[in-house]
Amino acid sequence: MRSIETKDIRVENSHLYLTKKGNRMNQKASGYKSGNLVLPGERLGVIEEFIPDSGTYVKDGIIYSKVVGRALMDLLSKKVSVYPLTHESPVPKTSSVVIGQVGNAQSENVLVRIFKIGTKRVSGVFTGILHISDVQERYVKSMNDVCKTGDIIRTKVISKKNQVFHLSTNDKNLGVLYAFCSRCSNLLEPKRHEMECLKCGNIEKRKLALDYGKEEI
């Protein structure tokens, strides 16, 4: 296997420098390092665990990085990819306002697949988590009253750990932008403090952004 010696690596068009402390420090069996800077030839994981995606290659069942970039894992699809650092595409930062689609939803938190940072579309896969305590100041009983799988939601990044972005909707401009009926998938219309499906009559709840239904996706 290729080993990488201790050295500083200057990344083109960026202020990032990569210092490797040792070539074997992260070579565990499930050596996946989400969010970490990786180098070409660096081991990301094995095909039994992950699905290789862009910026990677497979040799003898092991997934390696093809480029200098950040290793990303899509929590929903188990895909591992490397997001090239020379890319000019934006990456979410703390306090970025991001737009994404709600994926897996549970009673205490939901996963959000981020596709827009500010007004810019992203080409990498960034997954965020919105926890019930970061929805709003007031008490929320269940995430079921905030958003549902498939909804489009605007949130703010409040912190970042292992390339998973922790999100908040605690502002009147943040919240669901498009909500879909969980019975028939029709776009829901706001009605007083609830959401109504004009097709099947279903009534649901959401935490809406002030400009619900207006953002161009």
Ligand SMILES: [Zn+2]
């Ligand atoms: Zn409906």
